[in-house]
Amino acid sequence: MKYWVKKELKPPHGKVYIIEDRCKGCGFCIEFCPQQVLQESEEFNSRGYHPPKLVENDKKCIGCSFCSLVCPEFAIYIEKEEENED
Amino acid sequence: MEIEGEHHPLDEYLRADRIPHIWCPGCGLGTVLNGFLHALEETDIDLKNLAIVSGIGCTGRIAGYINVDSYHTTHGRAIPFATGLKLANPKLKVVVISGDGDLFAIGGNHFIHAARRNIDMTVICVNNYNYGMTGGQLGPTTPLESKTTTTPYGNIEHPFNLCHVAHASGAVYVARWTALHARRMKDSIKEALNKKGFSFVEIIASCPTTYGRRNKMPTGLDTMKYYKEKSVIKHGIEPEKADIEIGGEIIVGKFVDIEKPTFNEEVEKLIRRFHK
Amino acid sequence: MRIEFYNGNVASAEGAIHAGCKFFAGYPITPSTEIAEHMALRLPQVGGVFIQMEDELASMAAILGASWGGVKSMTATSGPGFSLMMENIGLGAMTETPCVIVNVQRGGPSTGMPTLVGQADVMQARWGSHGDYEIIALSPSSPQECFDMTIRAFNLAEEYRVPVIILMDESVAHMSEKVMIPDEKDIKLVERKKASVPPSEYLPYKADDFVPEMACAGEGYNVHVTGLTHDEKGYPQATSPEVQEKLVRRLCDKIRENEEKIRDIEEIEMEDAKIALVSFGISARSCKSAMKKARKDGYKVGIIRLKTIWPFPEKYFEEISEKVKKFIVVEINYGQIKLEVERMVGRKKVVLLPKMGGDIHKPEEIYGKIKEVHNGN
Numbered sequence: 184m185k186y187w188v189k190k191e192l193k194p195p196h197g198k199v200y201i202i203e204d205r206c207k208g209c210g211f212c213i214e215f216c217p218q219q220v221l222q223e224s225e226e227f228n229s230r231g232y233h234p235p236k237l238v239e240n241d242k243k244c245i246g247c248s249f250c251s252l253v254c255p256e257f258a259i260y261i262e263k264e265e266e267n268e269d
Numbered sequence: 270m271e272i273e274g275e276h277h278p279l280d281e282y283l284r285a286d287r288i289p290h291i292w293c294p295g296c297g298l299g300t301v302l303n304g305f306l307h308a309l310e311e312t313d314i315d316l317k318n319l320a321i322v323s324g325i326g327c328t329g330r331i332a333g334y335i336n337v338d339s340y341h342t343t344h345g346r347a348i349p350f351a352t353g354l355k356l357a358n359p360k361l362k363v364v365v366i367s368g369d370g371d372l373f374a375i376g377g378n379h380f381i382h383a384a385r386r387n388i389d390m391t392v393i394c395v396n397n398y399n400y401g402m403t404g405g406q407l408g409p410t411t412p413l414e415s416k417t418t419t420t421p422y423g424n425i426e427h428p429f430n431l432c433h434v435a436h437a438s439g440a441v442y443v444a445r446w447t448a449l450h451a452r453r454m455k456d457s458i459k460e461a462l463n464k465k466g467f468s469f470v471e472i473i474a475s476c477p478t479t480y481g482r483r484n485k486m487p488t489g490l491d492t493m494k495y496y497k498e499k500s501v502i503k504h505g506i507e508p509e510k511a512d513i514e515i516g517g518e519i520i521v522g523k524f525v526d527i528e529k530p531t532f533n534e535e536v537e538k539l540i541r542r543f544h545k
Numbered sequence: 546m547r548i549e550f551y552n553g554n555v556a557s558a559e560g561a562i563h564a565g566c567k568f569f570a571g572y573p574i575t576p577s578t579e580i581a582e583h584m585a586l587r588l589p590q591v592g593g594v595f596i597q598m599e600d601e602l603a604s605m606a607a608i609l610g611a612s613w614g615g616v617k618s619m620t621a622t623s624g625p626g627f628s629l630m631m632e633n634i635g636l637g638a639m640t641e642t643p644c645v646i647v648n649v650q651r652g653g654p655s656t657g658m659p660t661l662v663g664q665a666d667v668m669q670a671r672w673g674s675h676g677d678y679e680i681i682a683l684s685p686s687s688p689q690e691c692f693d694m695t696i697r698a699f700n701l702a703e704e705y706r707v708p709v710i711i712l713m714d715e716s717v718a719h720m721s722e723k724v725m726i727p728d729e730k731d732i733k734l735v736e737r738k739k740a741s742v743p744p745s746e747y748l749p750y751k752a753d754d755f756v757p758e759m760a761c762a763g764e765g766y767n768v769h770v771t772g773l774t775h776d777e778k779g780y781p782q783a784t785s786p787e788v789q790e791k792l793v794r795r796l797c798d799k800i801r802e803n804e805e806k807i808r809d810i811e812e813i814e815m816e817d818a819k820i821a822l823v824s825f826g827i828s829a830r831s832c833k834s835a836m837k838k839a840r841k842d843g844y845k846v847g848i849i850r851l852k853t854i855w856p857f858p859e860k861y862f863e864e865i866s867e868k869v870k871k872f873i874v875v876e877i878n879y880g881q882i883k884l885e886v887e888r889m890v891g892r893k894k895v896v897l898l899p900k901m902g903g904d905i906h907k908p909e910e911i912y913g914k915i916k917e918v919h920n921g922n
Contacts, residue, residue, distance in 0.1 A: 200271070200273070200274030201436075201463075202275065202277060202355070203272040204441045205277075206291075207289070207294035208294055209489045210488075211300070214494070215449070249451065249452065252303060252451035253300055253448075254303060255296060256289060256290075257280070257288060258277075260277055268521055287780065293733075318763050332769070333769055333781060338762040339767075339770070340610070340613060340770045341770065341773065342609075342636060343632050344632075345602075347605035349604075349606035352570075352607050353607035353612075353613075356596060356607075356611060356724075356763055357567070357568050357594070357610070357614025358616075358763050361614065378600065379602075379606075380906060382598075382599040405627075414646070453767075498768060543589055543591075
């Protein structure tokens with residue numbers, strides 16, 4: 184598709200915030216992240232659930248906030264980053 | 270590394286001192302509450318004039334988590350309570366959020382009559398196919414053949430198609446989504462909130478603890494994957510063609526969006542006759 | 546001041562209008578329907594809202610909602626509809642929602658005698674909803690009192706934040722008499738206590754003198770109102786016996802401790818009475834006629850007419866039983882207020898003159914009972 188683009192577009196980035204102790208480990212955010220940037224943590228939170236954590240390469244979040252919308256526990260949210268820090 | 274979050278952007282809309290909520294892991298109710306608050310964030314509604322009314326059941330607890338004037342009423346009677354609230358103070362934006370059993374079994378009569386009168390309110394029904402709080406009994410939307418604690422051999426009752434009921438009763442806005450359609454659900458709720466008259470949004474949501482595990486979907490995630498596999502978006506379809514059957518496709522979308530005078534407008538007209 | 550010729554139902558509806566009622570939700574039922582009809586006519590004229598609901602469950606729920614919307618609200622019904630209202634009357638008691646319910650009593654149980662008189666919902670008014678709570682119930686004996694007491698019912702509802710029941714009966718409701726309507730300035734109205742502190746300091750169920758301040762929808766207080774056991778913040782505490790203890794005690798005590806203030810009894814010829822006729826509503830009028838004849842014949846009879854039925858005037862009966870030898874309870878049921886009188890003065894002093902419904906007591910029957918009781922002494 185590059186020939187359509189005059190200027191190179193950089194995909195948006197998001198910072199993932201997790202309020203670990205609110206998580207009940209339903210896995211919605213992990214399963215339905217379109218970029219698959221989340222995985223289940225091996226650690227327990229204070230209530231005995233496994234909250235999500237980022238996969239190794241955390242650059243992949245595009246800040247779509249679907250995780251934040253689908254989370255039943257208000258335990259995850261995204262802040263969009265203005266510029267890429269390449 | 271992910272960052273330790275402290276203050277969720279929606280916390281200002283929540284009674285954050287009551288979070289975590291009582292709902293089970295994998296329950297879709299939190300997602301609906303989340304979608305509702307995101308929708309609210311995108312409207313111009315003055316929170317001071319927003320009132321949430323709910324009935325009894327798991328969904329009935331939703332009112333208690335939203336940091337606005339909120340009323341947790343009796344089983345089935347959220348809509349008439351909300352009717353009184355709205356008619357007494359027309360400035361209020363009144364939203365009823367309750368479950369399928371509360372709104373369509375014990376409260377079914379109130380639903381059809383409020384829709385018929387076109388009372389200016391938004392009704393959001395979280396349909397999880399069963400009575401969750403009492404342990405998973407047959408509800409008015411339980412699909413045929415489903416197992417519940419009171420249909421141990423499979424459900425032999427025909428369920429309601431809630432959107433069809435809403436449409437047939439006169440609702441001016443009717444939409445259905447599943448909890449998986451988080452963004453579209455949010456958009457529909459926003460449209461409903463901005464709509465004048467009786468607007469209705471049905472959200473099909475997981476109940477792993479009492480419905481799912483008896484029906485081969487033991488986790489909320491299983492149910493969400495099922496929604497992903499079975500849902501088909503058909504905007505504008507006649508709601509009567511959107512029945513829900515076990516294993517069949519789940520038709521979602523915006524089905525109805527019409528205009529007609531509301532009860533509140535008619536009342537105001539009547540009062541103006543005496544107060545010119 | 547003006548004079549009208551009203552039946553009890555219309556008088557009650559007019560009383561509501563004069564009390565500042567701005568919302569009525571109801572469902573047609575004999576013999577109360579004229580109240581709904583009159584409210585449908587009058588409310589739009591005063592800027593209020595009338596709505597005919599789909600049933601009495603909805604009517605009761607709607608008036609609670611309207612009250613939280615900030616207006617004075619009312620419904621009217623009769624026995625079968627009153628039964629349907631019970632759950633939400635409980636919600637009203639639990640959430641401390643001011644509102645007025647008129648029950649025009651007819652013969653029961655069940656569909657009973659829709660067009661004829663009864664007084665058998667006395668105990669239902671007190672105990673009809675589940676759980677422990679206290680309620681206020683008034684009983685008018687004339688269209689004038691229907692007017693006056695409806696105003697008082699609203700005042701009590703606002704003052705104590707409790708559903709107030711007007712236990713009318715079919716005879717009073719359908720009896721037309723002269724009703725004096727005072728000028729607006731001469732009608733004393735009570736309004737609910739509003740929140741007096743800013744939202745950050747406000748606790749919706751904190752009460753220093755039994756009755757909490759009320760912040761209605763749209764006032765910026767973000768109040769949570771629930772029928773679940775709740776703390777001072779209004780938050781559910783459904784598994785805390787301590788919170789339940791405190792809440793239920795207050796809900797009951799705010800009425801019990803104010804019984805003398807709420808009490809309204811008409812005493813007729815009680816100064817030297819040895820026999821007291823205890824009655825209310827239409828039955829008290831038959832008593833008057835019987836008493837006059839009995840007095841003429843030398844019997845020392847008086848009347849205790851209960852204008853307030855609930856809370857029951859316990860101390861009053863305790864005190865008066867010291868000088869009264871016998872109490873004849875005249876009521877159109879098989880002994881409901883009788884139980885209360887017995888509880889206070891002892892069974893030996895109480896005689897019941899019941900009627901099962903459909904007809905009122907004739908003065909001669911009451912006179913006969915007075916003679917019988919007198920001779921038995």
